[in-house]
Amino acid sequence: MNSPRIVIVGGGAAGFFAAITCAESAPGTEVIVLERGPQFLAKVKISGGGRCNVTHTCFNEREFATHFPRGERALISPFKRFQASDTVAWFAARGVKLKTESDGRMFPTTDSSQTIVDCLLNATRQAGVKLTANCGVDVAARRPGGGFELSLPNGESLSCDRLLIATGGCRTPALGQIAVSLGHTLETPVPSLFTFHIATPWLRALAGISVGTVKASVAGTGLHERGALLVTHWGLSGPVILRLSAWGARALHEKNYRFALHVNWLPQLSDETLAREFQTRRNSQPARLIVNSPIAPLPARLWEQLVLASGAARETRWAALSRSTQHQLIQQLLRTEFQVTGKSLNQDEFVTCGGVRLGEVNFKTMASQVCPGLFFAGEVLDIDGITGGFNFQAAWTTGWIAGRALAEPGNA
Numbered sequence: 001m002n003s004p005r006i007v008i009v010g011g012g013a014a015g016f017f018a019a020i021t022c023a024e025s026a027p028g029t030e031v032i033v034l035e036r037g038p039q040f041l042a043k044v045k046i047s048g049g050g051r052c053n054v055t056h057t058c059f060n061e062r063e064f065a066t067h068f069p070r071g072e073r074a075l076i077s078p079f080k081r082f083q084a085s086d087t088v089a090w091f092a093a094r095g096v097k098l099k100t101e102s103d104g105r106m107f108p109t110t111d112s113s114q115t116i117v118d119c120l121l122n123a124t125r126q127a128g129v130k131l132t133a134n135c136g137v138d139v140a141a142r143r144p145g146g147g148f149e150l151s152l153p154n155g156e157s158l159s160c161d162r163l164l165i166a167t168g169g170c171r172t173p174a175l176g177q178i179a180v181s182l183g184h185t186l187e188t189p190v191p192s193l194f195t196f197h198i199a200t201p202w203l204r205a206l207a208g209i210s211v212g213t214v215k216a217s218v219a220g221t222g223l224h225e226r227g228a229l230l231v232t233h234w235g236l237s238g239p240v241i242l243r244l245s246a247w248g249a250r251a252l253h254e255k256n257y258r259f260a261l262h263v264n265w266l267p268q269l270s271d272e273t274l275a276r277e278f279q280t281r282r283n284s285q286p287a288r289l290i291v292n293s294p295i296a297p298l299p300a301r302l303w304e305q306l307v308l309a310s311g312a313a314r315e316t317r318w319a320a321l322s323r324s325t326q327h328q329l330i331q332q333l334l335r336t337e338f339q340v341t342g343k344s345l346n347q348d349e350f351v352t353c354g355g356v357r358l359g360e361v362n363f364k365t366m367a368s369q370v371c372p373g374l375f376f377a378g379e380v381l382d383i384d385g386i387t388g389g390f391n392f393q394a395a396w397t398t399g400w401i402a403g404r405a406l407a408e409p410g411n412a
């Protein structure tokens with residue numbers, strides 16, 4: 001009997017992990033990776049600012065899954081089979097050590113994504129995987145007797161017994177076209193992980209400032225997050241904004257990225273605590289200028305701008321702080337309202353919300369429930385995580401599970 005031929009469309013993180021797992025599990029199986037671009041693993045190369053944030057140091061599968069605005073439930077059982085600790089062990093077994101940063105992100109100890117690219121390329125070579133670049137597949141048809149016929153860019157066609165689609169995020173519906181032509185439904189793609197445009201002049205003047213913990217919420221929705229905030233030249237970024245953009249990817253898209261954002265700069269303090277603090281300052285430092293006496297832990301420049309934005313004059317001293325200005329200042333500190341007028345993709349990491357509908361895929365094998373012999377892995381699915389290594393882990397996990405299933409003859 002001829003050995004089965006397995007084709008993997010997409011030479012990214014998920015495609016490579018599936019190819020290596022399949023070829024190592026079933027030696028003798030012909031495993032071919034077809035990549036549209038000139039380079040394999042191009043996103044791995046640029047990921048994490050060139051360092052590749054491979055995974056996150058969270059070794060409980062349920063907790064890990066909570067970092068996925070889309071895919072949380074579906075990913076719990078896959079993570080039970082291949083989770084972050086397995087990724088660490090997988091790379092260690094191939095000579096690549098990972099280290100953990102204080103926020104839980106894991107990187108190769110070399111701080112270079114090339115280490116990960118080289119490791120994956122070596123592993124495919126050793127496992128005998130055939131790699132073909134500059135080979136985009138736009139049409140895949142089922143053969144009447146089982147298996148698939150793929151149309152290649154050189155006009156030739158390639159047949160295979162099992163097919164894995166690992167083509168990455170469907171930023172436009174056209175990128176999910178193979179899945180749709182084989183009977184699948186695409187959840188409409190919209191961006192996730194983006195930063196907010198805000199034109200408020202005093203905010204822009206603070207570009208570069210970061211605040212350790214703020215609470216940010218989107219008016220009229222239940223969306224709210226706590227975390228570090230970064231002021232940029234065009235508005236706001238930082239973990240708290242990226243998390244809001246991920247959890248609110250669909251809701252904010254529906255608002256055309258125009259909405260009111262509330263920022264509480266001192267979420268650890270209440271209106272009453274602040275009022276008491278102001279009274280203490282009236283008594284203890286009546287002659288001091290308000291703009292010159294920030295409340296910790298706010299940076300001095302930010303405090304100054306918040307005081308001025310509340311309507312207090314620059315020369316106001318604590319003794320002269322009126323009740324109404326105090327009220328405005330507390331409002332500003334705990335409930336600054338910004339008008340968001342657009343978004344930018346985050347430079348360090350972005351992903352697509354949307355993709356192949358999860359209910360149409362069996363997460364025990366990553367096999368299609370619609371088309372026999374077809375499998376999916378990675379961001380082509382309607383799965384996306386917040387920043388921190390979660391998106392690669394989803395690619396490794398789903399790629400590994402698909403690779404195992406592709407290697408089993410019963411899955412033809």
Ligand SMILES: Cc1cc2nc3c(=O)[nH]c(=O)nc-3n(C[C@H](O)[C@H](O)[C@H](O)COP(=O)(O)OP(=O)(O)OC[C@H]3O[C@@H](n4cnc5c(N)ncnc54)[C@H](O)[C@@H]3O)c2cc1C
Nearest residue numbers: 010012013014036047048053136137168378379389391392
């Ligand atoms: C700038 C940036 C930095 C990132 N950094 C991180 C990070 O540090 N940590 C993290 O966890 N996540 C990060 N991400 C997200 C992460 O890169 C993706 O979630 C992950 O790459 C998804 O893997 P994938 O294999 O599903 O898709 P991809 O890595 O996108 O690979 C899909 C491949 O398929 C190819 N392809 C597409 N269509 C076809 C076709 N029709 N025929 C043939 N080939 C095709 C594409 O060219 C591509 O090479 C980052 C994303 C970006 C954009």
